[in-house]
Each structure stands twice: as structure tokens, then as C-alpha cells.
Amino acid sequence: MSPVEAAIADVFAAAGARGFLHAREIGGGPEVAVGADDPVVLASVFKIPVAVAYAREVVAGRLDETGRTRVGKRYRIGGIGTAGCADDVEMSWRDLALVMLTMSDNAATDVLYHRVGREAVDRVLGDLDLSRTRLIGCCEDLFASVLADLGAAEDADLDAVFAAATPEQLGKLAVLDPERTSASTPREITTLLDAIWTGRAAEPAACERVRSMMARQIWPHRLSSGFPSDVAVAAKTGTLPAVRNEAGVVSYPDGRRFAVAVFTRADSLAERQPAVDAAIGKAARLAVDHLRKETP
Numbered sequence: 001m002s003p004v005e006a007a008i009a010d011v012f013a014a015a016g017a018r019g020f021l022h023a024r025e026i027g028g029g030p031e032v033a034v035g036a037d038d039p040v041v042l043a044s045v046f047k048i049p050v051a052v053a054y055a056r057e058v059v060a061g062r063l064d065e066t067g068r069t070r071v072g073k074r075y076r077i078g079g080i081g082t083a084g085c086a087d088d089v090e091m092s093w094r095d096l097a098l099v100m101l102t103m104s105d106n107a108a109t110d111v112l113y114h115r116v117g118r119e120a121v122d123r124v125l126g127d128l129d130l131s132r133t134r135l136i137g138c139c140e141d142l143f144a145s146v147l148a149d150l151g152a153a154e155d156a157d158l159d160a161v162f163a164a165a166t167p168e169q170l171g172k173l174a175v176l177d178p179e180r181t182s183a184s185t186p187r188e189i190t191t192l193l194d195a196i197w198t199g200r201a202a203e204p205a206a207c208e209r210v211r212s213m214m215a216r217q218i219w220p221h222r223l224s225s226g227f228p229s230d231v232a233v234a235a236k237t238g239t240l241p242a243v244r245n246e247a248g249v250v251s252y253p254d255g256r257r258f259a260v261a262v263f264t265r266a267d268s269l270a271e272r273q274p275a276v277d278a279a280i281g282k283a284a285r286l287a288v289d290h291l292r293k294e295t296p
Contacts, residue, residue, distance in 0.1 A: 008283045015279035017266040022186035023287035026197045026257040029221025030294045032287040036187040039178035040263035043238030046135050046182045048192060051213065053120040054097050054112050055206035062108040065094040066278045071107050078159050087252055092113060101213040106139040113138035113250050128195050131161060133184035145174050167269050170241050189247045189261035197257060214248060224247040224257050226281025242266045244276045250288055258291055260284045
């Protein structure tokens, strides 16, 4: 392990977590890798390939992004965005894609996923040869897995079920096991990001749609926390009990851009993990600073 990789591992350990990281400059070059080929739980990071599949459909003319659809009762599972609304919401497809990426709206994700279809999403992974990235479905499927594991009814309130579960029960959930849920590796996620930022993941116009939406993400507490305000961050978070992730691209004023994927598993199941959140930004900054020095 190199000195920078050891320093990154120490950041995670000090925060009370195991960390897995891969960083590379967009377009190729040296890398920083800490458990970069270990399987990791994606959580909401899976929404990035969903966004690529959506953008492909739009650019190909198979989906009118200004068309409107309704987010109904089936998708109101709680949380933020349309998922937490008390009533049906009508939105355009492009606005659903936006809230999926910017605030991680689960209902918007599932409506889009069901519109473009699982085959289209899997095709994104296959086209980029991401053979170690596997999606078991959308948010609906992930939450159904949780309810089944905890012996709850299919229509049970997910937040209440989580609150009533013991730490032992939570620790055994399939959604926390990369062998049984949507999973990837940090290296494959930076491969996906590099393909989006170089226009290889889809038509250039489709890639630009995904980049612009990711650049509007509202969460500043993980990846962004490690970088000054003149460094642009376009990213997607992922969160489950004990899981805190973020993957994205940091762009410097000099034009250099770096893909970073950080996945963590905390020792604690506490709902709030500020030390782990901050560690994601610190670790990413160490990796990117090293790459900037290695390839001036």
C-alpha cells in the first residue's frame, strides 16, 4: 500500500468505518486504489446508470422528456421528493430525472426505471463491460427485500419497520450484502463516470444531460466537503444503514477532472454518521491531490 493509500485507509478507520475508494483522472492516467476491486453495496449510486439509460432514450427519440406522468400511491414510500408527498404528483420526465439525481428521490427513480425498462438499464452496464456491476431492480425491489428480511407486510411503513428492527436484524439484511443486492466495485463506478464524462456511455448529448443533472446535486456533506468552492463537484450519494457512499467527478478551474468513487461501511448503525460523511470528502481530497501531483 502506497503512503497516500495508507493515509486514506487511516481516514476511514479514524471515522469508525471501512472504506473502499478508486480515483482516476478523466481520460486516463495514474490511479489511487483502496479496496478498489472489492464488491460494495451501491445503494442509490445505482441511479447513475438509470440516468444514462433515461438519457439514451430521450436522445434516441423514444421518450419525450417534456411529456408528463403521474407519481401515484404505489411509489409514495416516504422520504424526500415525490416519494414523501401526501398526494399524487404530475411531472415531466426530465424533472423526474433531475430530482432522482439531485435529491435522490426514490419514487422518481422507480417511475423512470419502469418507463425505460430493466433491459435498457442493464444494457448500459453491458455496453461498458461493467461485468461486476449488478442491479437487482429499482428502489421498490430493494425495499421489498428489506420488508421480507424483517418479516414485515408488503405494505408496511418502511421507516417504522427500520425503527423497530434490532441491530442484529439490520446487520443481516440482504441490502447490506454486496453478494445479495445491487453492487459494484469502486473501479467499475469510476469507469462508468469516465465514460459519461468522455461521451462514451451514450450519445454526447445524452452524456451531457447526465453530467448537468449530477452537477446540481444538493448534498454538500460528503464528497463536496473535501474540496474548495472553486472546484465543481457533480456526484451521486448512496445511503443505507451503516452504508455511506458517494461517486462523482471533481473539476478544477485549470480544466483537470477526476472521477472518484468512495464507498463506506460504518461500524455503527446510527442514523447520523457525520464523521463518516466527512471522511468521504477527506479521502477523496487526498486521492485527487496525489493524482494532481503525479500528473502535472
